Amino acid sequence: MQQTFTLKEKLMQLFHILFPVFVTQVGLYAMNFxxxxxxxxxxxxxxAGVAIGSSIWVPVFTGISGILFALTPVVAHHLGANRYEQIPYHIIQAIYLAVAIALSILLxxxxxxxxxxxxxxxxxxxRNIAFNYLVALSYGIIPLFIYHVLRCFIxxxxxxKVTMFITLAALPVNIVxxxxxxxxxxxxxxxxGVGAGYATTITYWFCCVLSLWVVRRFRPFSKYGLFRRFYxxxxxxxKELLKIGIPIGLAIFFETSIFAAVTLLMSQFNTTTIAAHQSAINFASLLYMIPLSVSMALTIAVGFEVGARRYxxxxxxxxxxxxxxxxTAIATSLFLYLFRGEVAAMYTNDQDxxxxxxxxxLYAxxxxxxxxxxxPIQGALRGYKDVNAAFVAALLSYWAVGLPFGYILANFTSAQAFGYWIGLIAGLAAGALFLSIRLFLVQKKYEHHEKKTEEAC
Structure with a gap:
């Protein structure tokens, strides 16, 4: 990261951060895909068994590992303020926390x-496939969480680009x-389907070992001397990590778990409906990697500028x-409309x-x-270390608006299974509106603070 002075420089730097993040996220999700x-x-x-297993595991991982995302704005702020000596200390503490979290999940x-x-x-x-898939996957939880910390640091x-190359190296391991x-x-x-769980575990170990080697051997990571001293x-x-991380984790959990909850509620329908729902939600989630990557890039860029007090x-x-x-949303919507048949054919040979x-x-x-x-607004707010709003937005929009509305439509109208998707759409729209208002208020607060500082000088 470096200071920029024009919109063109900012756009180039944001894209420089964003593109590898996007490739990384797509690679990670491609493993689930x-x-x-x-x-x-x-x-x-x-x-259906892997779908149910994934619906339990994905919100648990994304929500709880979201706690560790606190490391990204913490490191970005230290970097922007030139407090380099604080960085290895916080990384080691985050690894300790990651292992503790992983052990808790296993228990x-x-x-x-x-x-x-x-x-x-x-x-x-x-049921048996789902259970054994999750058991197989559990052998890779500890290395996965350690890798997640190292990725946040990188x-x-x-x-x-480094995490992009690690992910690209891991993807063929998973597929093979x-x-x-x-x-x-x-x-x-x-x-x-159980074999997919063991393949994922092998991939988690591969990512962990490769990232450990990278941060020890190559600059600029090696200059921080990670693991030379265990604090x-x-x-x-x-407490500092959890104060930032718990709201981030809960926000991510409430967002991802709503999709998992819908998949679990789909169990009232037949196996064909479960399989079709999971196939569609899986591809929609793959497309979500685009705004998610923008979100992660904004946390880095905004956190760096806020740390340097360039509001x-x-x-x-x-x-x-x-x-x-x-x-990009305009482009992906057109793609979904035009090629939904080809997308569906990637998932199944069953005509129904x-x-x-x-x-x-179509609903996606x-x-x-x-x-x-x-x-993207969630990512920007994390860069400001403003994390509680996203948590409240996720709780209210998904669980107070989206799920109840979807449940009513699915169980008391002719919409049936599609009712849950209509509920998801309503919840997502409510969350977007709430977060837009929050970002406006946060930016106004920082602008006021910057103006007062300039007047004092």
Whole structure:
């Protein structure tokens, strides 16, 4: 990261950060995409089982790992203020916290996963696949969370190309082991959807080991001397991370879990509906990687400028990011409308599932514009270390508006399964409106503070 003076320089720097983040996010999501699509070509039961397993795991991971996103604005602020000596200390503390969080997830999973699946109205084969998929995946949770911390550090320095290369290296590892373990090729056991869980675990370990090697061996990371000294565990450092991270994690959890909750509620419908819904939501989530990447890039850029007390520059970055996201939303909406049949065919050979998936994808078009506004604003607010608003917005818009509205439509009108998607659209729109107002108020506050500082000088 470096100071910029014109809108053109800002646009170039934001794109320089954004593009590798986007490739990284697409690569990470492509692993889940590969799990679902490759399981779908094994059988509809494997697709449904992996869909249910993913619907439980993804909100848990994204929500709880969201706590660790606190490291990005913390490092960005220290970088902008030239407090370089503070950076390795906070990274080591974040790794301690990551391991503690991972162990907690494993404990809760061991105690409650079986009962959770037992309460769902699933075919026995689907339930068994979902359970064993999650068990297989659990062996990679600790390295995944350590990698997540190292990624936040790497990205906060503006070196987003590095995480892009790590992800691009990991993606073929995931696909190859999916092929070997789902279909039982070259003497490997044929595990169906469960094999996707083991392939994902192998990939998590690969990412962790590779990122550890990179931050130890290559500049600019090596100059911070990570792991040369293991600091004592500091509850005050954890408190700082958690104060920022818990609202971020809860906001992400409420946002992702609403989609998971809808998938779980879909269990009242038949396996064909579950499979079609999951296929459509999986591709819609892949498209969400665009505004999400803009969001992550804005956290880095805005955090750097706020740390340096250049508030006008932070505001300019915010609007550049939102504009980029809205522009791409127009393009992705047209793509969905024109090629929804081809998209559906990537997930299944079953004609009934394919036709229903095409119908769901029409509703996914409406997700694009709300996401293009809400996600970048969340990233900008994190750069300001203003994280509580996104948490409140996610709670109210998704769980007080989206889910109840969707439930009523799905259970008391002829919309049925599509009612849940209409509820999601309403919740996303409400969240985008609330966050837009919050960003305006935060920027006005910082502008007022900057004006007072200039007058004092």
């Amino acid at each position: 590969a799990d679902v699509t490759m399981s779908g070509h094994a059988s509809a039961q494997d697709l 809760f999973g061991a105690l409650g996963l079986h009962d959770l699946l037992a309460k769902m109205k699933l075919e026995e084969s689907v 990205d906060a320095l503006g070196q987003t 082991f999916n092929y070997l373990l789902i279909y039982g090729q070259f003497g490997f056991p044929k595990l169906g 004592r565990l500091s509850l005050s450092a954890w 006008r520059d932070a505001k300019q970055y915010s609007f550049l990011g939102i504009g980029m996201a809205v522009g 599932v394919l036709l229903l998936t095409k119908h769901f994808l 078009i409406f997700f694009q514009f709300s996401d293009a506004i809400a996600a």
